[in-house]
Amino acid sequence: MLDGLGYFATALVDLFTPGTIFNVAWATLLGIAVGMLPGLTATLGLALLTTLTFKLAAGDAVLILVSTYVGAIYGGSRSAILLNIPGTPANAATSLDGFPLARSGRAGEAMGIATAGSFLGTLVGMLALAIFAPLLAEAALGFQSYEFFWLAVFGVVISGRLTGMDDPLKGWIAGFLGLLVAMVGQEGIYAYARFSYGSTDLAGGFGLLPVLVGVFGFAEILWVMKNPAYESVKNAAGSVIPRIGKVLKHWVTIIRSGVIGTFMGLVPGVGEDMGAWVSYAVARNTSKHKEEYGKGSVEGLMSAETGNSAAVPGAIIPVLTLAIPGSAPAAVLLAALFIHGVRPGPLIMIENPSFIFEVTAMIFYASVAILTFGLLLTKPMLLVLRVSHIRLMPVIFVLCTIGAFAIASRVFDVWVMLGFGVLGFGLRLLGFPMAPLVLGVVLGPILDVNLRRGLVLSDGSLEPFFTRPISLVLWVLILFTFMLGSAAFGKGLKRMGDRLLGRRRERS
Amino acid sequence: MRKDLITSLVLIAFGAGVVAEALRMPRYDHLGINPYTVPGIVPGFLGAILAVFGVLMLARTAIAWRRHEAVPATAADDEPGSVPRVLFTLGLTLGYGGLLVGNLPFWLATGLFVWAFLLVFEWRPSYAAGAGTAALVRVGGTALLEAVLVSAAVTFVFQRVFLVTLP
Structure with a gap:
């Protein structure tokens, strides 16, 4: 613990240089702009920046990506409040109370509350990253192929369940489709090129970044072009700087949403949107003023923004300790770490013990940047929202094309981006969530290699997959998640709960 | 509901196709390798699981059809044009x-x-x-x-x- 504090303090001092401050400032500001603009999500912003920072030193590149990530999730709140369009999917819950507040002439106050919530949420998540990441990395040292196999399945199943709330089956289908996408190309044991049909491009497999840019960039462009009209509040009346007393009045909501957001970020492939939704739902259920929710509740807005921002550091925890992303933007961050030669995973605290605390310090500086920009640059930021969608979309598509091409310099990757964009758009029209698909693509190779390696180690026996303690916990959780997704089991559980409650009521 | 019906049928066909392709992948018997490590094993399982999901979706749609229930629509409303x-x-x-x-x-x-x-x-x-x-x-x-x-x-x-x- 004290070692960690020392590493964190050293990282804070080491990073406090003009070059670093400059990089944090522009990257956070760019992230805010990316988050504000519908059509540019945090995932796409990070994917494009991975291309741009390709030639930079690893430390600078990670700093820029982390700052952009923090900025983008916060920036999305501006368009949610002023346009009623969440700039990123993570800000959907923000618009429920943010837009009614803005429409009633309290746009300035809403932006101030969102800024304070995002800042404090990021700090809660950052503390969790510093405290729990080293512990998780240590625990993960005992993981073998069996545990990694189940962790991959668990990621896809839980992500499918939570992102496909209305219809878990569609979430699971998207997740398993993602796993299958990852099977294309040479496999890791015999280098056999699966589903390649003699094509050398297919034998190389689908790159994660072109797939991500397609699903979160090109598909988003098609989505925005489908319905480009929107209502907006362009007059940000009122002071943006919130009164400290008014913010601190909600301290319980802030801490609770921060913890929930961090936890949702930590769960593989679930991320910021669920961090916001679950925090919002819990805040509403426990509120004394439930009737204000959806009509302009400051508490509701605070819970959503604290929840999604806390999920950012939360989603980075499994990236660093297990090499499994907590969210879609975190998947890009993971890919970028590999590109820059940083090896995340259980060995990180042995090979590079200061790295987790360096990332923590980067998040701290980025959170200070969102607080500063959020409170001081309100008017210039409004200009970003005035950019016409139609003028912006071709530019974003050009950036998507470059982003897909530049990492490997293959025109094939541009085609992959196009193909997955059309597929993503079609799946979205049919109501399939995209996050499990992407997580599946990341986890596919982990599942493949670890299942086969585990079977070799156990000489074909399935026993260790089911009896080792952590494996046991994971497969029971998977089974429970599947059962929760089935309507019959859910009804049975509800009936049992009602009966128990009824009995308790009778007794009292 | 019709969209889900078509999706489920496509999914079943796709899953079955993947299983068939996985079965065609080499088993390297002549190399004497561990049979649990053959390249087709994981794609085969994944194809089968997708086909099962397709069957579940088909069954769900068919039941909803019989009860004349509307399956919750998740796609957004379209504007004209x-x-x-x-x-x-x-x-x-x-x-x-x-x-x-x-x-x-x-x-x-x-x-x-x-x-x-x-x-x-x-x-x-x-x-x-x-x-x-x-x-x-x-x-x-x-x-x-x-x-x-x-x-x-x-x-x-x-x-x-x-x-x-x-x-």
Whole structure:
């Protein structure tokens, strides 16, 4: 613990240089702009920046990506409040109370509350990253192929369940489709090129970044072009700087949403949107003023923004300790770490013990940047929202094309981006969530290699997959998640709960 | 409901196809390898699971159909004109990414794409009726200006500042 504090303090001092401050400032500001603009999500912003920072030193590149990530999730709140369009999917819950507040002439106050919530949420998540990441990395040292196999399945199943709330089956289908996408190309044991049909491009497999840019960039462009009209509040009346007393009045909501957001970020492939939704739902259920929710509740807005921002550091925890992303933007961050030669995973605290605390310090500086920009640059930021969608979309598509091409310099990757964009758009029209698909693509190779390696180690026996303690916990959780997704089991559980409650009521 | 029915059938066929392909993958018997490590094992399982999900979806749709229930719709409501807008966007983007990029110099392909995109989406039927020739020239001119600026800026920033290879 004290070692960690020392590493964190050293990282804070080491990073406090003009070059670093400059990089944090522009990257956070760019992230805010990316988050504000519908059509540019945090995932796409990070994917494009991975291309741009390709030639930079690893430390600078990670700093820029982390700052952009923090900025983008916060920036999305501006368009949610002023346009009623969440700039990123993570800000959907923000618009429920943010837009009614803005429409009633309290746009300035809403932006101030969102800024304070995002800042404090990021700090809660950052503390969790510093405290729990080293512990998780240590625990993960005992993981073998069996545990990694189940962790991959668990990621896809839980992500499918939570992102496909209305219809878990569609979430699971998207997740398993993602796993299958990852099977294309040479496999890791015999280098056999699966589903390649003699094509050398297919034998190389689908790159994660072109797939991500397609699903979160090109598909988003098609989505925005489908319905480009929107209502907006362009007059940000009122002071943006919130009164400290008014913010601190909600301290319980802030801490609770921060913890929930961090936890949702930590769960593989679930991320910021669920961090916001679950925090919002819990805040509403426990509120004394439930009737204000959806009509302009400051508490509701605070819970959503604290929840999604806390999920950012939360989603980075499994990236660093297990090499499994907590969210879609975190998947890009993971890919970028590999590109820059940083090896995340259980060995990180042995090979590079200061790295987790360096990332923590980067998040701290980025959170200070969102607080500063959020409170001081309100008017210039409004200009970003005035950019016409139609003028912006071709530019974003050009950036998507470059982003897909530049990492490997293959025109094939541009085609992959196009193909997955059309597929993503079609799946979205049919109501399939995209996050499990992407997580599946990341986890596919982990599942493949670890299942086969585990079977070799156990000489074909399935026993260790089911009896080792952590494996046991994971497969029971998977089974429970599947059962929760089935309507019959859910009804049975509800009936049992009602009966128990009824009995308790009778007794009292 | 019909969409789910078609999706489930496609999924079953796709899953079955994947299983068939996985069975055709080599088993390296002559190398005496551990049979649990053959390349087809994981894709085969995944294909089978997808087919099972397809069957579940089909069963769910069929039950809802029999009870005349509406399956919850998750897709957003469409505005009028959304289909042609999506088709035009698809045509332009696929034409640029699939044909122009790699066959024309990047700056030219990008300029042409941005210009065509803005022209198509800022076009109003009144221009064709001759009522707004000046407006048409203005739209075309502004689009051209943006196309030149975007093409020049993107090429310069990526190639010269960030040293990224362009298509």
